[in-house]
Amino acid sequence: MRITRKAAGAAAAAVTVALTLTACGGAADSAEPGSAEKVSTDEDITISLAWWGEPARAEMYEEAVDLFEEEHPNITVQTQFQDWDAYWTARATEAAGGALPDVIQMDLSYLRQYGATGQLLDLGGQVGVNLDTAGVDDSLLGSGQIDGSQFGVPTSTNTLSLFYNADALEKIGVEPLAEGYTWDDLNAWMEKVSKAGAGEDPVIYSGADYTGTFWFFLQWLVQQGVTPFTDDGQLGFDEAQMTEWLNKGQSLRDAEAFYPIKQAKQLEPLGGFHVNESASEASWDNFLAGYVAESGQDIRMLPMPSGENGPQQFWKPSMLLSASAETEQPEAAAALIDFLINEPEVGAIFGTSKGVPAVAEQRDAMKVEPGSVDEKVVQYEEDVADVVTESAPVPVEGFGEIEAEFKRLGEELQYGNVTVDEFVTQWFSFADGAVKQS
Template sequence: MIRKMLAAVVAAGTVGVLALSGCSGGGGDVNAQAQQFTKDTKAQISFSWWGNNDRADQFGKAIALFNKEYPNVKVTRSFAAFADYWTARSTEAAGHALPDLMMMDAGYLSEYAGKNLLQDLTPLRSSVMPLDGVDDSSLGAGKVDGKLESVPLGTNTWSMMYNKDLLDKLGIKYPTDNMSWTDLGNFVREVDKAGASANPSQFGSSDYTDGLPGFIYWLMQQGKDVFTKEGKPAFTQQQVIDYVDSVKDMRTGGSFFPIKRDVALDPLNGFLAGQAALWFNFSTTLLQAMTDSKTEHIGIVPAPSPDGVDKHVLAQHPSLLLSVSANSKQKAAAAALLNFLVTSPDVAAVFGTSLGVPATEEGRAAAAKANATPADAAILKYASDMAPETTASYPLLPAGYGTVEAKWGELHQQLEYGQLSSKQFAQQFFDEMSLSLGN
């Protein structure tokens, strides 16, 4: 389940951000820098990201490509695990010493932008950072109060994955891309019935109201706002109740993968252990699905729509973003590197879909040609198939979002164990938002 993967990361990663102090870096006149910057300009910039050694090797190749075009820009690189990365950024922010270019997470964007720690990149669009080929809906995910504070390095989309091997063994037809929530309930019950005699018994799905991203898309499918510009919830407690109660009969009737078994499988879940047919998550987790479930036979379709809604609303979620710090003294050079990483087809060929679906059509084509893995091919095809229905920007997540997302998962587990009613779930979730979002 999503809650298992996120809770530990969020709990560790949000502590440092709380210490941020409001400041602007005073890194110089960005317009003057942009006018003076050329491909021969000498500059030294720092670039930091989170990830492992494989990602570091890939960024090393990408920066070597950048230096073929900008030979006099020296890039000092550093990386760390996710939690350590944000602890370091918090310390640097307090001392006005953030990296010139830094990887940004959607859950932290409002926090950093609200403290004036990031450079508005809009003035650089006409010069060193045109972002050719990046569509406006993707850029919308990096805007705060109309300012372009961050740019998606890659995107992903909410999806429903299914285990073809499991369904083939049970003789069940695969889920389709035009299912309603009622259709999904019938599908889950069909798999449950067919898998009851297996050892261990197999199920259609875990409770798919267990993650906050699923609720966000449920609201968007109905044309509802999620958060206000002030970072407050635009939804009500009753909408939360309606969402989790939409599968109440299935939850109490034993139609979902048992929560006790799910907890016992941690850090896997029923789907990743090959015991449940469906998994709801962002599309770029398909590689994890194939790796952990030990099969490449994983299909991917959009999550169902509410009954009576005949079109999906599949806003692109920024998998990773890049920001230039307000304290940078080399904003033009940092923006040039940002532009190169986001738009270069050669960079897309290096990373494939490991940073999300490339932001440009040329990048996606390059990733598809560069010895794409089965996961890369499926992720790129899904992005292409869903492009006509990708119309809205993903909602800007308020400062403190990571904490409330983790709280949703914690409370939902109690709901599944029968320790909370849906009304208590909604009340305690709003209590957490009041604390974490300052509402």
Template structure:
């Protein structure tokens, strides 16, 4: 189907043959030790888990059908959940030693799972079963924790703001034209008022102070990452209080959707249920939004987040997701073969387009044939080049849990059950526990 298929298949087959006498599998302490030899003709079943929705599941079905044409001896059983539930299940599985063989992985959890010996070191497979030629050194370095490579990025993405042109037209409001956070708040109020006048159930957006990424880019605008290289908090209670207080007005004037309404449509968001006109998020969420919005919504706007300080290098490219292998897999070479396919195969690029972000692998990008949305994302990432700075340190061990605490406390602020000062005190207390557990 694609001109590199034969080369890739030959490379994988050669790697399996050359390494048939040595297979590495993780032990409970995170090390690697010899396991049974691998027969490339042996019937193998792998469990693969990802977060997403029905749209992404269909894309994986297409990709894995192509995988099975090339590797008919490897059966892949898939499962998927929403993002929070996905990590809740992984935590339960990790405690019982039963993680899936191969997993979609999020950057914020990579250090935690790696340092606890839960992920297989991929180094022995790099350059043989896992083709590294299509991946830049910068991309490969993203998946290194300590001295081990425990994840391979599938794609990169950046923080941005999606808008819904069809809803804006109903509200009689133009696209957000840029500016600072006060300008964004004023724009959301204009959208909400316009929708009220038109008799449409619509607000300008969601309380943006409930997302830790917006706090992060605000801190980066001052030249500070959220955490140091050593994993220590790099912000104060005063910093967080000032950030959360910026949401006081929009939480009470009706500019943003209420928390009770969000609970009613969960696990979808206000944006992909056409209840809000904007959403600050990672730019690879566009395909899922369009899929969930359904018929009648054919395009989205994608613009840069509000500016905290002009000229700041507050944004950065991060892996939209990685793929990792459990250290306890019984079939590490078969799992590495699947991982390589999901990261590098042009057939996977053809199935996903930009759903997982702009492909990090040159060969996968060749197969992607970006649709209008994918090209829009690529153009967006080019447009923010002047705001892109160095990526922050690998997230601290408990970053995923810290991010979730931030989100949940943000919900309490919208409900009005916590004051900002109470929220700050609670967040720092819970963050201290998570960082020192």
């Protein structure tokens, strides 16, 4: 764990703690809009803020927090950040003790797990008092709601992309994929890249094992016309479909064409693509800023592979901001969230590193320059808008746990510790107990 400004206190418990919430009960009744009190400008207030990400994101948050403290001189913000896995382990530990940070960077995957179990503050009462959400599109704002309670405010949007390192490909003499490529085309290209890069020092691999990422599996399901989760909060896919998906990467695993998992674990929170040892990486489009900053290379973007019915991608809130239900300073927490989603200067600081800002004033303040990372992300989202035809899968309660288990088993598959069939059996056994019916 990395703890930054004004030492935020004791570190969270070890990473062996299960990603399970022990709090009982459900979400509180919806707060009446405008029912909160205005944040105090007289008393000294201290609140905490936590996020996941790499050091580059931390620098941006610190700069934004400095601006907030200048505007609210009586409020001190203690900050901390971790990589993705450690972040959610720490939050689960804190949630079990009713001690979540006052303001939490939240992912859609975990919103129901925390919101529906009484861990998050309903921000509805803060709207119109300390929190202005008028600039957020209603449909996007709705992604942060559960049963009428506003448990998170989206900061930005994104969609999936296949990134590639144009400099690395030129070095090894391989052309990029052409738009309209399929999953089979991707596999053939990755095998070609790994063969061409084998003689480099360090070796240049094709990319990470994409089959071990749950959101990519969901993307593929959507392309097959499958709704991943049912309206009553259950799985909408079966073992045969997951087996088919995982087997897509088996020939590449056998050929050792994927970036080695052992090296990947040693690099965390970075990856092979960050350090120019991998020629491609599938991820959310807002990752471009981090990739460019860490690699120093010419990083470009393509839509995800096409399925049987075409690309069929979806928009997803790149992240949300939530507040702890146990915060002693709900007004100050809401004021910080308001500042982070609305303040134009914050938009200029982050650019598209967290996705394209949800509020127009922040988008307008990004100072988009020709050829800049921000311009490329905005242009990418404009270019793929015609293939973003599907709704984002609505996560079930327990989504964070089943996603983490998918990732864990994906690593075990890469190490060779489990087969595809064992992966599928173990995952469905785990999901059977983790997915809570709404």
